[in-house]
Amino acid sequence: AQRVTQPEKLLSVFKGAPVELKCNYSYSGSPELFWYVQYSRQRLQLLLRHISRESIKGFTADLNKGETSFHLKKPFAQEEDSAMYYCALGSGGGADGLTFGKGTHLIIQP
Amino acid sequence: GAVVSQHPSRVICKSGTSVKIECRSLDFQATTMFWYRQFPKQSLMLMATSNEGSKATYEQGVEKDKFLINHASLTLSTLTVTSAHPEDSSFYICSAREYGQGYTFGSGTRLTVV
Numbered sequence: 001a002q003r004v005t006q007p008e009k010l011l012s013v014f015k016g017a018p019v020e021l022k023c024n025y026s027y028s029g030s031p032e033l034f035w036y037v038q039y040s041r042q043r044l045q046l047l048l049r050h051i052s053r054e055s056i057k058g059f060t061a062d063l064n065k066g067e068t069s070f071h072l073k074k075p076f077a078q079e080e081d082s083a084m085y086y087c088a089l090g091s092g093g094g095a096d097g098l099t100f101g102k103g104t105h106l107i108i109q110p
Numbered sequence: 111g112a113v114v115s116q117h118p119s120r121v122i123c124k125s126g127t128s129v130k131i132e133c134r135s136l137d138f139q140a141t142t143m144f145w146y147r148q149f150p151k152q153s154l155m156l157m158a159t160s161n162e163g164s165k166a167t168y169e170q171g172v173e174k175d176k177f178l179i180n181h182a183s184l185t186l187s188t189l190t191v192t193s194a195h196p197e198d199s200s201f202y203i204c205s206a207r208e209y210g211q212g213y214t215f216g217s218g219t220r221l222t223v224v
Binding site for chain 2: 034036042043044045046049086088090095096097098099100101102103
């Protein structure tokens with residue numbers, strides 16, 4: 001069975017500090033991993049997907065198959081990064097829906 | 111980029127009535143769309159996969175007779191909550207994927223059954 005674990009419900013860091021949001025997954029096949037962000041009262045927005053290996057808004061995430069992790073990182077947090085972050089797992093190919101983690105509420109303190 | 115429109119954004123209905131929610135892909139064709147449910151302060155749970163021109167695939171524990179899904183065209187999927195009860199009150203979100211891209215989500219529908 002697919003599973004996504006985000007161990008931190010809430011993460012509070014100061015502006016300018018590094019941020020790491022943890023995500024571990026369980027999947028027997030070849031996974032497709034995503035990070036979505038949800039700002040207050042807005043829809044889910046795609047932040048990153050492991051296939052593209054992009055850096056969006058200063059965030060990066062590397063898929064580590066050995067550790068089955070896809071942690072989200074940013075070297076210097078900004079106040080506008082405060083939001084809900086969801087890690088999600090797809091089976092690849094796009095024919096199946098996503099399995100979401102419970103989400104991490106990131107708060108950036110001034 | 112890909113845009114998914116969901117309507118209505120908010121609906122209140124009486125217990126026992128049915129409610130239809132629409133999900134449209136605005137600038138791309140989607141042979142597959144997905145419906146999720148999100149309870150307050152919880153994550154999204156996949157309810158069903160909507161397939162254009164064929165029957166939807168429901169996740170375990172989701173009543174297909176309660177949540178009717180119709181995917182009549184490549185740009186429209188509808189979710190009908192039949193004989194709604196207060197426990198069906200929730201936030202329903204649809205999603206679609208443009209080929210080669212990530213999944214795009216609608217803005218969600220807040221259903222309140224009174």
